[in-house]
C-alpha cells in the first residue's frame with residue numbers, strides 16, 4: 001500500500017518569518033492521517049521548518065540541490081547540508097529549473113545520486129511541454145526524460161524515490177490534466193519503473209501529479225489508482241487550500 005503524499009512547492013515565496021508563522025498554524029490543525037503532508041520550502045526557510053516541524057508528522061525539504069558533494073561551488077547547497085537541516089525529501093528536475101537554468105537530464109541524475117547518498121528522497125519532476133502533447137508525443141517525451149534523469153541512479157528502496165508528473169502546460173496556468181490523461185501517464189511511468197527496477201519495486205513508488213492542483217480538482221485526480229497524491233504550487237501557499245488538498249487525499 002502506498003500512502004498518499006501531498007507535497008507543497010512554495011517556489012520563491014515566503015520569508016523565514018512568514019514560513020514560521022504558516023507552519024506553526026498548520027500544526028495547530030488536526031491533520032488527516034490518511035495522507036502524508038510535506039512542504040518544499042525555500043532554502044532560507046529550512047531552519048524554520050526544522051524548528052517547527054521536527055517531531056511532527058509533517059515532512060519538509062528543499063526545491064533543489066547541488067550535483068556536487070562539496071567544494072568551490074559558490075552559491076550552491078549540498079545534500080549533506082540539507083540532511084543536516086532535517087530534509088526528508090527534495091525536489092529535483094523541476095521544469096522551471098530545466099527551462100530557466102538549462103538543467104539537462106544527466107545533471108538531474110547527479111542530483112538524485114547526491115540526495116540518495118545523504119538519505120534524502122528525491123521528488124523527481126518530469127513532464128512534457130504543450131507542443132509535445134499536441135504532437136501526440138507526451139508519453140515518449142516524459143519516459144525519455146525519466147530514463148535520462150535516473151541514469152546510473154540506484155534508489156535502493158521504493159520509499160527513497162518519488163516521481164512527480166508535471167505537464168509544463170499545466171503549471172501555474174489553472175489548466176490541469178484531466179484525471180484520465182494524468183492516470184494514463186502515471187500508468188506508463190509505473191510500467192517504465194517496473195521494467196527498470198522490477199514490478200514489486202515499481203508498485204511501491206509514489207507518483208504524484210502536479211500542475212494546477214486545486215481543492216476543486218484534487219479529489220478526482222487523487223482517486224485515480226496510479227496517482228499517489230500531488231505536488232502543488234499555488235494551492236500550497238494558503239493554509240486553507242493546502243488543508244483542503246490534504247483532506248482530498250485518502
Ligand code: 13P
Pocket residue numbers: 009094166170171172173174210211212213231232233234235
Ligand atoms: P501550480 O500548482 O501553481 O500549477 O504549480 C505546480 C508546480 O510546479 C509544483 O511543483
